[in-house]
Amino acid sequence: MKNRLITVLALILIASLFVACSPSVEEPVDEGPAVEEPAEDETFTFGTVVKSIAFNWFLRLEKGVLEYGEASGNTAFMEGPSQADSAAQVQIIESLIAQGVDGICNVPYGVPENEPAQKKAMDAGIWVVTHEASTASGDSLHFDVEPFNNCAYGEEIMKEMASRMGEEGQYVQFVGSLTNATHNEWTDCAKAYQEENYPNMEFIGKFESKEDQEVGYNIFKDLLDTYPNIKGMQGSAAGDVVAAGRAIEEAGLNDQIAVVGTSIKSYAGELLETGAVDLAMGWDPAQSGYVCNVVLELLAKGEEITPGMDLGVPGYENIIIEEGVNGAQVIYGNAWIKFDATNMDDYDF
Amino acid sequence: MKKLLKTNEFLVLLIIAALSLVVGLINPNFFTVASLFDLVRSSNVYIILAFALLPVVILGGVDISFIAIAAVASYSTHMFLIARGYEGGLFVYFVMGCTIGALAGLLNGLIITTFKLKVFDVSLATQTMWYGFTLFFIGATSNFDMPEGVVGYYSSFIATVTDEVTGVTGLHVSTIYVVVIGVFLWWFLKYTMIGRGIYAIGGNPEVAERTGFNIKKITLIVFVMMGLLSGFAGIVQSGLSRNFNPTLFIGQNLSVLASVIIGGAAIKGGRGTVIGTVLGVVLTQIIRRALVLTEIPAEWQNFVIGLILIIFTAIPAIREKRLEKVGRTTDLIEATVEE
Numbered sequence: 001m002k003n004r005l006i007t008v009l010a011l012i013l014i015a016s017l018f019v020a021c022s023p024s025v026e027e028p029v030d031e032g033p034a035v036e037e038p039a040e041d042e043t044f045t046f047g048t049v050v051k052s053i054a055f056n057w058f059l060r061l062e063k064g065v066l067e068y069g070e071a072s073g074n075t076a077f078m079e080g081p082s083q084a085d086s087a088a089q090v091q092i093i094e095s096l097i098a099q100g101v102d103g104i105c106n107v108p109y110g111v112p113e114n115e116p117a118q119k120k121a122m123d124a125g126i127w128v129v130t131h132e133a134s135t136a137s138g139d140s141l142h143f144d145v146e147p148f149n150n151c152a153y154g155e156e157i158m159k160e161m162a163s164r165m166g167e168e169g170q171y172v173q174f175v176g177s178l179t180n181a182t183h184n185e186w187t188d189c190a191k192a193y194q195e196e197n198y199p200n201m202e203f204i205g206k207f208e209s210k211e212d213q214e215v216g217y218n219i220f221k222d223l224l225d226t227y228p229n230i231k232g233m234q235g236s237a238a239g240d241v242v243a244a245g246r247a248i249e250e251a252g253l254n255d256q257i258a259v260v261g262t263s264i265k266s267y268a269g270e271l272l273e274t275g276a277v278d279l280a281m282g283w284d285p286a287q288s289g290y291v292c293n294v295v296l297e298l299l300a301k302g303e304e305i306t307p308g309m310d311l312g313v314p315g316y317e318n319i320i321i322e323e324g325v326n327g328a329q330v331i332y333g334n335a336w337i338k339f340d341a342t343n344m345d346d347y348d349f
Numbered sequence: 350m351k352k353l354l355k356t357n358e359f360l361v362l363l364i365i366a367a368l369s370l371v372v373g374l375i376n377p378n379f380f381t382v383a384s385l386f387d388l389v390r391s392s393n394v395y396i397i398l399a400f401a402l403l404p405v406v407i408l409g410g411v412d413i414s415f416i417a418i419a420a421v422a423s424y425s426t427h428m429f430l431i432a433r434g435y436e437g438g439l440f441v442y443f444v445m446g447c448t449i450g451a452l453a454g455l456l457n458g459l460i461i462t463t464f465k466l467k468v469f470d471v472s473l474a475t476q477t478m479w480y481g482f483t484l485f486f487i488g489a490t491s492n493f494d495m496p497e498g499v500v501g502y503y504s505s506f507i508a509t510v511t512d513e514v515t516g517v518t519g520l521h522v523s524t525i526y527v528v529v530i531g532v533f534l535w536w537f538l539k540y541t542m543i544g545r546g547i548y549a550i551g552g553n554p555e556v557a558e559r560t561g562f563n564i565k566k567i568t569l570i571v572f573v574m575m576g577l578l579s580g581f582a583g584i585v586q587s588g589l590s591r592n593f594n595p596t597l598f599i600g601q602n603l604s605v606l607a608s609v610i611i612g613g614a615a616i617k618g619g620r621g622t623v624i625g626t627v628l629g630v631v632l633t634q635i636i637r638r639a640l641v642l643t644e645i646p647a648e649w650q651n652f653v654i655g656l657i658l659i660i661f662t663a664i665p666a667i668r669e670k671r672l673e674k675v676g677r678t679t680d681l682i683e684a685t686v687e688e
Contacts, residue, residue: 054489083485205646213590218391221518222641225378225387228514239491246591250504251516266493270591 043074044102046296048289049092050080051109056266057285060349061107064289076293086113093117096126103127103296105289108136115140127299130328131292138327142299145292147283147335149320150182154189156336157260158198160279161190161232164258168200169231172223174244174261176211176237183236186262190234204230209240216243224251235261238268241280245271265344273341281338284347288335291316295331305331357613357668361628368635376642382510383518392634393523394586398598398605399612399626400534401578404571406609407538409551409618410468414457416598416605417479418576419583422450425487426584427593431494438498439588446580453479454576458569476602483595491594502588523585527627530578535623543567551618608633 048065050058062078069076079096081088086109094117096104104121108114111133118128118140130136130144161171173191175183187206194201204227209216220243223230235241241261245268248257254275263280271277291313298305307321315335324330339347373379398415405412426446435441453475460471506519538544546567549557558564587593612629614621639645640653 056490205644207641213592214391214394214586217590218387218638219641221387221391222638224515225381225384226376226642226644242591246503248516251518253516267491267592270493 044297044300045075045099046077046103046105046293047096047099047101048076048078048105048107048292049089049096050078050107051089052082052084053078053080054082054084056349058107061285061289064284064286064291065105065293067286068290068293072293072297074293074297078289084109086110089114090117093121097121097124100124101126102300103129103293105129105131105292105296106133106141107131108133111136127296129292129295129299131288134324134328134330135326136324136328138323138329141328143295143305144324144328144330145288145295146330146332147288147315149322149332150185151189152332152334153281153336154186155193157186157234157262157281158190158193160281160338161234161258161260162194162198162201164260164278165201165232167198170202170204170227170229171232171234171258172204172227172230173206173234174209174216174219174236174240175206176209176240178206178208180236186236187234201232209237209243211237211239213239213243213246216240217247220244220247224253230257232258233261235259235263238263238282241277242267242271245276249274249276264349265339265347266349269344272339272344275341279338279340280344281336282347283335284337285349287313287315291333291335358622358625358628360668361612361625361632365628365632365635368632368639372635372639372642376644379642381512383512383515386510386518386520388631388634388638389524390521390589391638392630393521393527394582394589395605395608395634396527396627396630397523397530397578397582397585399609399630400530400623401575401582402605402609403534403614403621403623403626404538404547405468405575406606406614406616407547407551407618407621408468408568408571409554410461411606411616412457412468412472412572412575413602413606414472414476414479415454415575415579416602417476417483418450418453419579419586420595420597420599421453421479421483421487422446422576422580423583423587423597424483424492424593424595425449426580427492427587428487431492431496436497438496439502439584442499442584442588443581446584447577448580450576450578450580450583451573452576454572454574454579455569457576458572461572462565462568480596480599488595491592493592495591499588503591521589523589526581526585530581531623531627538623543570547571548619551615551620553619604633605630 050061052058058080065076065078079092081092089109090113093104093106093114097120104126106114106118106128108130115137118130121128128141130141131146133141134144134146136144165171173187175187178184191203194203207219209219216239224247233241233244235244241259241263244259248254248259249271259277260279260281262282263277264282268277268280272280291311294311294313295305305321307319309319310317311319316333318334320332322330322332337347369379378384398419401415402412423446426442426449429445430441457471457475460466461468504519505522507522507524509517509519511517538547546557546562549560549562550564550567554564583597586597608629609621609626610616610629611632612621612625612627614625645653
């Protein structure tokens with residue numbers, strides 16, 4: 001019986017290895033010949049690498065990369081493993097190094113796992129800019145680009161919610177998990193901003209949706225029972241405002257409670273239309289892909305990137321540069337987007 | 350009557366009553382019809398999942414893959430139908446989802462009976478496999494496109510109450526499924542030869558085999574039922590949430606198992622009832638909701654839930670210890686009296 005168990009486990013292991021490896025088979029396709037012969041203007045080749053091409057999120061990011069390519073005349077393309085996997089991602093970076101691209105924009109799946117490959121690229125004279133990697137070590141990249149500072153974003157959510165509440169009444173906050181650093185930064189900064197600026201608003205509590213809409217829905221129903229005068233709700237995980245919105249809509253309270261938080265159209269669209277969710281906020285991955293390549297171009301042209309600079313991309317007109325926890329130079333914009341029923345079709349992702 | 354008072358079900362019922370009283374005293378809103386409807390709604394899907402798991406536990410096994418089966422059955426059904434422009438109601442979803450679920454359950458059963466493996470070991474593998482299968486072959490993101498016929502399912506109520514402040518609350522139609530499935534399962538476990546066989550095998554497989562029960566056949570039936578009910582629960586939940594999710598229920602298998610155990614099913618097999626299971630789920634749901642209703646901060650919730658679970662799971666064990674002291678005869682009578 002033991003032997004059989006071991007055989008079965010071994011078979012499963014082999015099968016899983018097979019599945020894990022198969023995506024990389026399709027990967028080493030040489031993407032577009034690098035334009036080497038110098039035209040009258042020098043053109044560059046930038047490769048963008050993402051966690052996985054299987055997510056709508058990164059297909060949207062690719063849109064920005066391709067738009068950049070068209071607008072600038074440089075060669076810009078995106079690659080990524082078909083399954084989010086650092087090892088496969090590193091392989092792609094190595095093949096880009098071998099191709100001799102001028103710059104790599106990397107969106108690492110595992111930040112530390114990607115650092116050695118990024119260093120290798122830098123040693124080969126390639127410019128490296130990352131996204132979603134502000135915790136990376138300073139010597140593994142030239143710059144990291146982020147759409148906004150988390151604290152400023154949290155305050156912006158609070159401003160939107162407060163204005164819809166008439167700056168008074170009780171409100172609750174939801175986070176995907178109490179251990180999610182980003183979500184807690186948004187909510188804590190929002191709360192601090194409220195205490196300073198809206199004395200007539202009252203904080204009830206921070207609740208954990210466990211990234212699960214059904215959990216969020218049930219908590220919000222109980223909150224309605226316990227605090228019948230709730231006026232505002234701030235969501236963090238993309239499903240949080242959906243969960244609260246469902247409870248509010250089913251109870252017929254659309255106009256009485258302001259629901260504002262991070263989400264995307266495919267999640268919140270239906271409820272934005274009915275008004276159960278008042279405003280969704282977030283960032284557009286296409287813009288991130290675009291600006292990442294803009295930074296690469298500036299670096300490749302030998303220009304210096306300084307605080308307050310205008311990168312020529314909406315939301316990045318007055319950039320902030322800060323040092324990340326592990327020494328990375330992080331460029332922050334104010335590139336949050338806000339959408340409700342009137343403009344959500346512009347952000348179809 | 351005396352026997353009734355001694356049953357595990359009665360004990361759980363007492364705890365539910367005591368807990369409700371405490372919550373209700375702190376927050377009188379708990380005693381409203383609306384609050385009852387909310388409680389029923391949040392319990393329904395988990396009761397169906399617990400029904401799926403109950404026969405497996407009685408059989409003496411612990412399965413953790415039923416949530417993954419629920420996910421693969423509901424998500425692949427949805428993606429298949431939506432790609433073909435289906436605009437009808439949930440009936441077709443139920444037929445297809447239950448079929449996929451039953452087949453996935455059958456696979457568990459076949460591996461277990463053919464290789465004589467432990468239920469837990471096999472389900473550990475199939476859980477990982479089905480979630481992985483869904484993510485890799487079918488899709489990785491929640492899908493919010495609902496066919497015409499499914500829109501509005503989340504608010505199809507049997508009855509509703511309206512409150513000026515908290516708005517409309519309804520008793521969801523899924524309550525009917527719970528009653529129908531519950532009555533069927535009760536009858537199946539108590540009055541059919543296969544049902545009795547499940548208890549017999551859970552009590553002592555060797556004796557059961559010598560008595561003439563076909564262990565392989567009964568095991569397969571139990572797992573087909575588990576898969577079927579899981580698929581059903583997956584579709585109900587997705588309909589309620591207005592989206593189909595490839596990682597539906599992920600991480601919730603142990604809380605379902607805890608409900609079944611609190612309801613009086615023996616983790617070693619041979620014991621467990623439908624009523625007890627329902628009460629077990631209701632109790633865990635009340636504990637969960639009590640934390641918001643009594644204004645206990647969210648940071649405390651998991652700690653408190655864990656603490657309460659320890660206390661409540663210990664109670665049946667303490668009772669069992671006492672039974673052992675009383676002696677064999679009582680134990681035997683107890684075992685035959687309990688269905």
